[in-house]
Amino acid sequence: MVDWTNTKRKHGTSSGYQLHKQLGEDACRRCVKAATENSRMYRERNRSKKAKRKNLLMARAQSFARTELVQNHPAEYRRLYKKHKALLGV
Numbered sequence: 001m002v003d004w005t006n007t008k009r010k011h012g013t014s015s016g017y018q019l020h021k022q023l024g025e026d027a028c029r030r031c032v033k034a035a036t037e038n039s040r041m042y043r044e045r046n047r048s049k050k051a052k053r054k055n056l057l058m059a060r061a062q063s064f065a066r067t068e069l070v071q072n073h074p075a076e077y078r079r080l081y082k083k084h085k086a087l088l089g090v
């Protein structure tokens with residue numbers, strides 16, 4: 001019988017780490033390092049996705065608020081817009 005656990009084993013990878021765990025072994029240093037890095041990258045990717053989503057929603061809220069503000073206070077908006085254009089020299 002072929003010992004597939006040794007022939008298919010790839011140390012220094014997340015799957016290598018999983019195999020160590022499935023076999024009830026302590027993972028070797030290379031596999032621990034790979035699994036740690038993989039987890040870190042996963043967290044970073046998800047954090048980044050969450051941040052993008054939050055930024056998108058905040059921009060949308062800002063846009064809705066500006067639209068509502070312009071509708072409810074058009075004269076004030078025009079006055080402020082004109083003032084800031086002048087301040088920017090436009």
Ligand SMILES: [Zn+2]
Binds near residue numbers: 011017020027
């Ligand atoms: Zn290993």
